[in-house]
Amino acid sequence: MQSTSEQLRTSRTSDESEPVVLVVGGSQGIGRSIGLAYARRGARVVAVARTASVLASLAEDAAAAGLTMGTLAADISEDGAPEQVVDAVVDTHGRLDNVVYAAATTRRKPSLTVPPSDFVDGLHVNATAAFLTAQAAARRMVDTGGGSIVTIGSLNGMRGMAGTAMYSAAKGALVSMARCLAVEWAPLGVRVNVIVPGFIETEAPGKAFRDPTIRAEMLARIPMGSFGTPDDIAEAAYFLGSPSARYVTGQTLVIDGGAAA
Template structure:
């Protein structure tokens, strides 16, 4: 039987990149999806892939930073599917800029989506989950929140903040049957990282440091999201799972 048969999962950042890969992997394991991203055309493409995987999808074009976006998605999930079992917060943005050049607007934009929105989406989901005394929340973090990286100060700070948020919410909501975990993704090939990873010297340095000797693939992260969203990880909470080819261990 599929790991997530009949379960309903909200996935933010589902329009492309890792969010799309995670959505399709969840669908392949039987999950019914509420897909959230800003661009309707990209969402419909993801929804088509979910349906091709044999599952159902509800596409919601929404800015995750909007005040009522989270509660709206939870309500839509309950209205359309009658339940909500898990949230995967995959939305994220970055500004690649020297720390001395970062503006208040840069900081607010990155931290506002990557950390602030992550909290309020998890809060909205948990308000329903506590009534059922069960639920799973998975944040998509990054290796850059665990290890210092130049030119990414706001992004690294937001992802490091997600680690603290993961532990804090896991400690508070565990008594209500809610598990909260995060994935610290390493350097993964997606359309979002294509420009950065087009630098052959950078890729060479990454691969040389990683014990597994390769860049990550979207399915590496997606498989971990399935694991954390399913009962296979039923005794895991407050954990930040490194999916980085051993990069942090080197």
């Protein structure tokens, strides 16, 4: 990963005391907003995603706002990728303080006909790679006094929804996994939490948000009467990774305007 290390070196800042933050799935949507929220506060951020061109656009937008954003093009679901990504960040910045895992795939299909490969591959991206990233990060965090790991869950992991068995199973697994890791890693100084977003409208809205009928149905289920924004999730992610949340671990924070209440 020599080219990756070179790419990350360009993201160094002058203040080496600022926290180092890895955002997996950080090029678009919620992950993008989380990375920018950290960068605005001076953190050394590395955003990871599969598509180099989208990452380049993120870096340009950050620079236009006077921010520095490191990027790394990698498929986190590939064998060995979580360890390689974490090692590249630590090799460049000397430490890793916060990890946010926002990578995901949905593949909504009827459960009677969903191909086994779709189920297995989806679980790998949404849950297995999240664990492997957390594991690799925690091993390095132990050397520098601990850190914070946040995964991005979903309301699908808390209730039944037709055609989403794989996605719901994986997102539900993140909640149980965080509780176990929080208990196991608390003595090591590593905190693990989950954020569960509700109906969040991103810069590239999905089909449901573009369909007037479905959009109205979703909005009717939100007591606060409006969709959330990626920044709503980003501010919570920043809090969970900050010293202000030093006593928070093993928790699931639902941010949905009351939809699941």
